[in-house]
Amino acid sequence: MKINIPEVHLPRVVIVGCGFGGLELAKSLFDAPVQVVLIDKNNYHTFQPLLYQVSTSGLEADSIVYPIRKIFKGHKNFHFRWGEVLRINAEQKNIETSIGICNYDYLVVATGTTTNFFGIDGLAEKSMPMKSVVEALNLRSLILQNFEKALLVQSTEERDALMTFVVVGGGPTGVELTGALCELKKHVLPNDYPELDFRKMRVILIESGDRLLSMMNDDNRARSVRYLHELGAEVWLNVRVTKYDGHLITTASGKTITAANLIWAAGVKGQMIEGLNPEIVTPTKRYMVDEANRIKGYENVFAIGDMAYMVTDKYLKGHPQVAPVAIQQGHNLAKNIRHLLKGEQTKAFDYFDKGSMATIGRNRAVVEVGKISFGGFFGWATWLLVHLMSIVGFRNRVVTLFNWLWNYVSYDRNIRLIIRPFHRSGEDAKA
Amino acid sequence: MKINIPEVHLPRVVIVGCGFGGLELAKSLFDAPVQVVLIDKNNYHTFQPLLYQVSTSGLEADSIVYPIRKIFKGHKNFHFRWGEVLRINAEQKNIETSIGICNYDYLVVATGTTTNFFGIDGLAEKSMPMKSVVEALNLRSLILQNFEKALLVQSTEERDALMTFVVVGGGPTGVELTGALCELKKHVLPNDYPELDFRKMRVILIESGDRLLSMMNDDNRARSVRYLHELGAEVWLNVRVTKYDGHLITTASGKTITAANLIWAAGVKGQMIEGLNPEIVTPTKRYMVDEANRIKGYENVFAIGDMAYMVTDKYLKGHPQVAPVAIQQGHNLAKNIRHLLKGEQTKAFDYFDKGSMATIGRNRAVVEVGKISFGGFFGWATWLLVHLMSIVGFRNRVVTLFNWLWNYVSYDRNIRLIIRPFHRSGEDAKA
Numbered sequence: 001m002k003i004n005i006p007e008v009h010l011p012r013v014v015i016v017g018c019g020f021g022g023l024e025l026a027k028s029l030f031d032a033p034v035q036v037v038l039i040d041k042n043n044y045h046t047f048q049p050l051l052y053q054v055s056t057s058g059l060e061a062d063s064i065v066y067p068i069r070k071i072f073k074g075h076k077n078f079h080f081r082w083g084e085v086l087r088i089n090a091e092q093k094n095i096e097t098s099i100g101i102c103n104y105d106y107l108v109v110a111t112g113t114t115t116n117f118f119g120i121d122g123l124a125e126k127s128m129p130m131k132s133v134v135e136a137l138n139l140r141s142l143i144l145q146n147f148e149k150a151l152l153v154q155s156t157e158e159r160d161a162l163m164t165f166v167v168v169g170g171g172p173t174g175v176e177l178t179g180a181l182c183e184l185k186k187h188v189l190p191n192d193y194p195e196l197d198f199r200k201m202r203v204i205l206i207e208s209g210d211r212l213l214s215m216m217n218d219d220n221r222a223r224s225v226r227y228l229h230e231l232g233a234e235v236w237l238n239v240r241v242t243k244y245d246g247h248l249i250t251t252a253s254g255k256t257i258t259a260a261n262l263i264w265a266a267g268v269k270g271q272m273i274e275g276l277n278p279e280i281v282t283p284t285k286r287y288m289v290d291e292a293n294r295i296k297g298y299e300n301v302f303a304i305g306d307m308a309y310m311v312t313d314k315y316l317k318g319h320p321q322v323a324p325v326a327i328q329q330g331h332n333l334a335k336n337i338r339h340l341l342k343g344e345q346t347k348a349f350d351y352f353d354k355g356s357m358a359t360i361g362r363n364r365a366v367v368e369v370g371k372i373s374f375g376g377f378f379g380w381a382t383w384l385l386v387h388l389m390s391i392v393g394f395r396n397r398v399v400t401l402f403n404w405l406w407n408y409v410s411y412d413r414n415i416r417l418i419i420r421p422f423h424r425s426g427e428d429a430k431a
Numbered sequence: 432m433k434i435n436i437p438e439v440h441l442p443r444v445v446i447v448g449c450g451f452g453g454l455e456l457a458k459s460l461f462d463a464p465v466q467v468v469l470i471d472k473n474n475y476h477t478f479q480p481l482l483y484q485v486s487t488s489g490l491e492a493d494s495i496v497y498p499i500r501k502i503f504k505g506h507k508n509f510h511f512r513w514g515e516v517l518r519i520n521a522e523q524k525n526i527e528t529s530i531g532i533c534n535y536d537y538l539v540v541a542t543g544t545t546t547n548f549f550g551i552d553g554l555a556e557k558s559m560p561m562k563s564v565v566e567a568l569n570l571r572s573l574i575l576q577n578f579e580k581a582l583l584v585q586s587t588e589e590r591d592a593l594m595t596f597v598v599v600g601g602g603p604t605g606v607e608l609t610g611a612l613c614e615l616k617k618h619v620l621p622n623d624y625p626e627l628d629f630r631k632m633r634v635i636l637i638e639s640g641d642r643l644l645s646m647m648n649d650d651n652r653a654r655s656v657r658y659l660h661e662l663g664a665e666v667w668l669n670v671r672v673t674k675y676d677g678h679l680i681t682t683a684s685g686k687t688i689t690a691a692n693l694i695w696a697a698g699v700k701g702q703m704i705e706g707l708n709p710e711i712v713t714p715t716k717r718y719m720v721d722e723a724n725r726i727k728g729y730e731n732v733f734a735i736g737d738m739a740y741m742v743t744d745k746y747l748k749g750h751p752q753v754a755p756v757a758i759q760q761g762h763n764l765a766k767n768i769r770h771l772l773k774g775e776q777t778k779a780f781d782y783f784d785k786g787s788m789a790t791i792g793r794n795r796a797v798v799e800v801g802k803i804s805f806g807g808f809f810g811w812a813t814w815l816l817v818h819l820m821s822i823v824g825f826r827n828r829v830v831t832l833f834n835w836l837w838n839y840v841s842y843d844r845n846i847r848l849i850i851r852p853f854h855r856s857g858e859d860a861k862a
Contacts, residue, residue, distance in 0.1 A: 042849065043575060043848065060494070061850060062491040062846050063491070066845075067846075067847045069622075070623070070845070074622070076625075081579075082849070099583055148474065151512070152530055152531070153435075154435065191500075192500040193500075194507075195510075396845075398837075399834075402829060402830065402833070403830075406826050414498070415493050416474075416498045418474045419492060419493075
């Protein structure tokens with residue numbers, strides 16, 4: 001059955017996913033002569049870079065997500081539908097979704113990525129991913145639940161495991177989360193659990209490569225390790241996790257560690273949709289696209305953002321999977337759709353790299369813009385400002401800013417709530 | 432096994448539940464020569480009077496709840512434990528909980544109430560209660576999910592049912608929720624769903640008695656009905672719901688109505704704990720207590736707040752189940768525990784009724800203080816101020832105030848998010 005969408009005499013652009021890329025594309029088409037149908041499995045846009053602050057009780061989930069319908073308000077030919085896309089039928093120019101079939105003239109896959117566990121034994125079942133709001137909230141619950149449990153157990157070993165946090169993945173997410181966990185240890189949790197010995201709480205960042213923040217220069221990489229050490233984290237480089245049973249982490253070298261908390265931020269894979277030629281899908285499930293983001297071998301099917309694997313002279317192994325690429329590709333594709341409508345040539349995508357940054361804690365961040373790099377308080381303030389201005393919605397910005405000021409002044413994190421306790425599937429809810 | 436709690440040479444007061452009563456009692460014991468153990472199934476205190484604003488996308492859940500551990504910060508002999516109490520063994524002076532056994536010298540049951548469906552056919556399975564944060568969030572999801580669904584269905588009947596909201600219960604919760612739903616209809620949802628005809632959206636308040644807000648005087652009762660009518664609600668008095676199958680609501684008179692949303696706010700019952708003499712439990716599961724809140728027939732077991740059924744000359748049918756009673760009983764019991772510790776006489780509880788209020792919408796509320804009653808903008812402003820000052824925590828107050836200002840100025844509700852979709856048990860998640 002077809003999804004109930006008004007039929008108008010305009011070409012229909014169907015966008016799958018309202019992340020950074022899909023959102024920018026839709027907004028850039030507001031005054032174009034097209035009908036836009038945006039489908040997402042959530043009714044909100046998520047500001048993913050701040051998920052780690054939701055996990056660590058620093059920000060409300062509700063202030064880093066934004067209702068999609070509010071963005072489309074007043075735009076007549078824009079239709080949002082809440083559903084999941086199951087299959088692309090390129091020959092029939094339609095998609096199958098959980099809510100029915102939808103025709104398209106132009107289809108854009110902007111589904112982003114999900115966690116890649118690389119098939120490592122036990123990870124999918126026992127580790128905590130952090131790619132969605134629900135996952136971030138589950139992590140928030142688990143962290144607090146494990147401290148509540150730590151109060152109750154009699155065995156020192158078990159207590160130590162409950163207080164051990166292993167973050168795997170030395171990219172920005174892993175580094176930022178590690179820093180935030182250290183701040184919980186330093187400023188927040190000892191007040192909540194005076195009966196526990198917080199010298200026993202360990203925060204360990206594991207990275208399989210030989211460096212953290214590999215996209216940064218040597219200065220910033222050194223800085224980030226120094227900051228993490230200052231905050232009390234252990235940084236293990238060249239360590240590869242090979243197994244996790246919910247308790248024991250095994251690594252390639254044979255070294256093991258016991259931890260009730262393993263947060264996996266060490267890889268992503270595209271949220272691919274069935275139906276397209278498998279030969280144009282990369283091993284990490286990205287679609288190979290040309291320089292106009294057109295999926296190779298298809299006329300009117302595009303992919304943008306993390307899902308798009310575009311090789312150019314400058315990016316021989318594809319673009320980095322970061323928000324600015326997605327946003328710029330969304331913007332460029334909107335222009336190209338206008339060109340196509342007029343029968344004009346498309347314009348190749350050219351990524352303008354504004355730099356990168358990661359925050360590690362209070363007054364500690366690393367920032368890189370072109371050849372300039374800096375850290376410390378100035379880096380941290382830059383990080384705050386850039387992120388604050390990137391959050392969608394004025395209300396969200398005000399609430400976030402207030403929370404940050406509050407957390408900064410009070411050294412506190414107020415949202416340490418177990419609203420929906422997290423239970424690993426297969427575990428006894430009352431265990 | 433015993434719960435791991437430090438043993439000190441102080442009498443132990445165990446409080447079950449950190450609602451208004453339990454919280455006030457604990458705080459009033461801060462400097463008393465006792466060890467306090469507070470057990471709650473949540474790690475936060477909930478400001479229940481604002482749950483309806485969470486359900487209707489006006490406030491973040493996180494800003495009306497407060498972490499219990501933060502309240503106890505710095506108080507050495509105060510111990511919070513996250514768990515559920517299963518049984519009272521009064522003879523052994525201990526309780527059995529989901530996390531172990533706990534001895535007490537004084538036990539206080541402050542567990543509050545939960546929704547009472549009165550065994551009405553289908554209600555427990557198909558209607559939405561709204562007594563906890565999770566229930567309020569489920570309702571928020573369901574409201575939005577049903578509008579998303581309404582866009583998709585082909586049948587007018589089905590669409591109308593999805594857009595019909597029936598609130599049962601003419602107390603403050605029912606009245607306030609009805610008003611908030613009307614405001615969603617008036618100001619928010621038509622922007623989100625321009626494809627739907629909002630004249631078809633119905634908000635109906637059903638009350639089995641002959642009046643709304645029965646604790647108020649005639650003036651305010653008339654005002655509240657007028658306000659609800661002005662906002663577009665239907666008010667059905669003297670109507671008793673006898674059955675709900677998730678679709679059709681049947682009433683005692685035989686009149687039926689089709690609605691996909693039935694919110695049940697028509698009754699509560701105590702969250703009783705097993706183990707005490709059943710003869711001192713009332714039909715709505717409250718414990719009969721003496722004027723010092725001592726449960727009848729027990730030496731050192733008390734009940735306060737909604738759980739306590741105390742008959743006095745002024746309150747022949749017990750006190751109203753409202754926050755001020757719970758708070759004042761918590762405060763009085765703290766004093767009485769001090770008296771008991773010194774071997775002194777306890778002091779009878781004397782309720783000071785400060786009045787009551789309910790908000791119905793923008794600039795519309797009814798307030799009653801002694802013989803004075805008023806409504807309109809002044810009533811509404813009073814309501815806002817009183818509730819704002821009652822929320823625990825400065826951060827929560829600021830975020831709530833900002834949200835209210837924002838909602839007032841923008842006529843918007845920004846938090847219309849389906850973060851965890853709600854599925855009635857037994858229904859297909861993808862239906």
